[in-house]
Amino acid sequence: MSKFALFFLLLYGGGLIAVLAYNGAAAFFLYQLVYMFNPENRWWSADIPSMRYSFITALMMLLALAVKYQELSKISPWTKQPVFGWMLAFLLLHFIAFFYALDPDAHSRFTDYFWRLVVVMLVAYKLLNTERLLNIAIWVYLLGAAYVGYYGHSMGRDNRGRLSGIGMIDTSTDSNLAAAALVPAVVLLLYYAWQGNWKTRAVVFVCSAFVVNVLVLLNSRGAFLGVLAGCSLFVFFMLFSRIQKARQRMAAVGIVIAGLSGALYLTDESFWNRMQTLQADEQGQRGGDGRGRMHFWFGTFDMIKDYPLGMGVGGYSTVSAIYLDPTKTNYTIERRVPHSTWFQVLGDFGWLGLFVFVGMLLSVFRISHKTKKYMIKQGRPEIYHKILALECGLIGFLAAATFIDRARAEILFWMILFLASSSNVYYLQHKAKTAAAAAGNALGRLAPAGMPEQPGEGKAVSRPAPRGPVTKASLRKQLQSQQQLANHGSRE
Template sequence: MISVLLFISSFISSFILSFRHAAIFGFVLYQVIYFFNPQNRWWGSSVPDLGYSFFSVAFMGVILLLNWSEGKKNKLSQLPSFRWFYFFTLVYSAVYVWSILPSYHMDAVIPLIKGAIILSIAFKLCTTYKAIDYMLYGYVIGSAYLGYYIFQVGRNSGDRVEGIGMVDSPDANGVAAALAPAAVACLFYFWRNTLIKFKLPFVVAGAFIVNALALINSRGAMLGVAAGGAYFMWRLFFAPVQRKYQKLTVIFIVLAGLSSLIYVVDQSTIERIYSISQESTVDESRETGATRMVFWAAAWDMAKDNPLGLGRGGFEINAPLYIPSHVDTGRSRNRAVHSSWFEALSEAGYLGFFTFVMIVITSFVMLKKAKAELVAPEFLNDYFKVVCIESMLISYLVAMTFLNRMRSEIFLWSILFIACAYNIYYLRKLHLTQKQ
C-alpha cells in the first residue's frame, strides 16, 4: 500500500508542478515512472494498467509546446556531446543492415532513438539552474524508492537480490549501477544544505540506496560509488573556493560514511569486495571476475574480423569462436562481453566505438567549461553541483565498464545533466542574472 501511495502521489504532484512551478517536472514525472516501474512490481495490479512511460513522454512534449518561448532558447546544435550522441544513434541504426540478428538489433535501435527524442525534449525543458536540481531530486527520489523496495524484498537469490529491475535494467547488476550515482548526489545535497531538516531527507535516501547496493552485492557498482564518491570528496577538500569549515565537514562526512557501513555491510558483502583483489588473474578451471578480461580480448579480436560491428547479440553468438576453449565461462559459451566499451566495439564497430568514446570525452570538456564560469565565492553551490554531476558520471562510467549498459537510461541521463549544466552556466550564463 505504501508503494501505491508513493507512486500515485509522485505521479500527481509531478503532473501538477509541471504546470504550476517548472516545466522540467514533466521529465521528473518520466524519472519517477522509470524507477517505480509499476507494470513489473508486485503492487502493479493495484494501479490502472496504463502506458505510463508513453504518457509521460507525450506529456513532456505538450509541456514543451506550452513553454516553447523559453525552450527554444536552448539550442541542441550547441551541445558537442549531443551531436556525438545523435551520430552514434545514426551509426548504430545503420548497423542493422549487416547485423547478424536484424530483428534483435532493431529491438535496441528503437529505444535508442526514443532516448534521443526524450533527451532532446528534456534539455529544452531545462531553462533555469533550479531545473537541474529538480532533475537530480527526481533521480534521488526514484533511487531512494527503489532502495526501499529492495529493502522490502530482501535477498531472494542467495546473497543477492533479483527480480527488482527497471524496464532496461532487469538484472541486479544493472539496478546497482543505476543506483550508484544517486549515492553521490546524496553526498552533495547533504553537504550543500546547512539546516538539519533539509539534510535529513538525503540521509534517509542515501541510507536506502547504500543498503540496496550492499544487498545486491554488485562489485562494479561498489567500485563506481567508491570512485565517484572519492572524487567528489577530494574536490570538496581541495577546492579553490571554500566555505567556512569545509575541510572539517569533508572529514566528518567521510568518517560518518565509513561508520555507517557497519550497519549495512555484512559478511557476504565483505567477501564480495575482497574477491575483487583475489580475482585479478584468470582461473581457467572456473569463471571469475577476471574472466571478463578474456571476453574483452575476444571483443578486440572479433572487431578485427568485423570492423563495422555485428549488431546487438553479435558477440554472444560468436563468443565460442573467440573465447579460448580451455577457459571456463560457466554454464554457457555464449556470454555477454560485460563491458559497455567493448559492447560498443563489438556491436557498432570501430566507428561506433570511437563515437561512443567521444560522447564521454566531450561531456568532460563541457563540464570543465561550466566549472570555469563558477569559480567565485558567490557561485560555490553551483560549482559543486557541476562537480557532483561530474562525479556521478565517473561513478556510472566505472560501473558500466563491467556491464553492458551502453544504451541505458542512466547513462543518457548523465549526458543530459551535463548538457543542461553546460547550457545554463556556460552557454547562457543564466546564473549571472538568476542569482540577482
C-alpha cells in the same frame, strides 16, 4: 488498493495536471518517477490500470515543447551543446548497423528503445532551463533511488546471497544493472550532505540509509568499485582543490568518517565475502583466477578483425561460441556478452563507434569544465562543487559500467543531461545575457546624436540631426543659417 498503488496514481495524476497548469518540465519528472518506480513490475501493479505510463509522459513532454518551442529554443538551443551532436551520431550508427547486424531482432529492439531515449533527452534539455527545475530533476532521481532502497529493504536475498527483482524499467531483474543505476545517487547525496541546510541533511540521511543498504543487499562488485571511485574522487577535490570554502577540509574529514561508520554498520559478512572475490570469476566461483571477463574483453579484438564495422547489437552473443576459447575461462561461452560497456560499444559498432561514444562523454566533460571555471570567476564555489559532484557521479557510473553492458542505460544519459543542463543554466545562459548586454551598450554608444540646442531669448531652439554625409561645406552652410536666424531674432 494498496497504499503504494494509491500513492503512485495520485502522484501520476497530479503530475499530469502540473504539466498542463504549471510547467512542462513536470512531464520529465514524471518520466523519472515512472522509471524508478517501475510500476508494471512491482507487487502492487495489479492495483493500477495497465497503461503505458512512460509513453504517456514522453508524449506530454513533446506537447510541452511544441507549445513553447520558440521560447525554449532561445533559452536552451541544442546547437550550443556539442554532446547532442555526438549523441545523434551514436544513434545514426545504430541505424546504419541495420544493414549488417548479425542479430537483426536484438538490434532492432535495442535501437527502437535507444532512439526514444535520445528524443526524451533532447526534449528534457529544453525543459530543464532554470536552476530550480534542474534541482528538482536531480532530487526526483535521488528520491526515486531512496524508494528503490526502501522497496529492496522489505525483500530478502536469494540463494546466491544477493537481492534481485527490484530493478528499474531497463534493468529487469539483474542485480548488477540495478546497483549501477544507484551509484551516482551516492555521490550526489554526499554533496548535499555537505552543502545542504539542516532540513536537507535530514532528508539526505534517510535517503542515504536506504540507498547504501540496498547496494549492500545487491552485492554488486562493479557498483562497489563505482561508489568507491566516484566518492573518493569527490572527497579528493574537497580536500586538495584550490577552490576552498570555510572549514571545507574539516567537513570532508567528517563526511569520510560518517560514511565509513555508516558503511561498516550496514555491511555484513556476505557483502565482504563477495567483495573479496573481485579478482575471481563471476557466478559465485570464489578463488578463481579471474580469467573469465578478461577473456571476454580481449575476445572482442578478434571479432573486430573480421567485422571492422562491428556486429550490431547482439552480434557479440551470436558469435561468442566461435571466437571464445572455453579453456581460458570458467564460464560457458555460448551466447555470452562482453561484460563491459567499452567492449560492448566496440563489438556493436567497431572502432568508429567507440570513438563516437568516447567523444560524446568527453564533450560533456569539456563544457562542464568551462562551466566550473566560469563559476570560479563568478564567486560561486557551491555551484562549482555541485557540477563536480555530477561529474564524479558520472565517473562512478562509468567505473561500474566497465564491468557490465550499459551503453544505452537511462542513468548514463540522465547524468549527461544533468551536466548539459547545468552548463546551460550556469554558463551558456549567463554568457548569452552578457553578450546581449554588451551589444546593447555598443549600439547605444554608436547611435547618432542630434544637433546641439541653440539658446535664444530664454528658450532653446533645437535643430534636427543632419541627413546624409557630413562635409565641411554642409557644416559651413548650417552655421551660416544659424547665424542668420540669430541676427533675425535680435532685430525683432
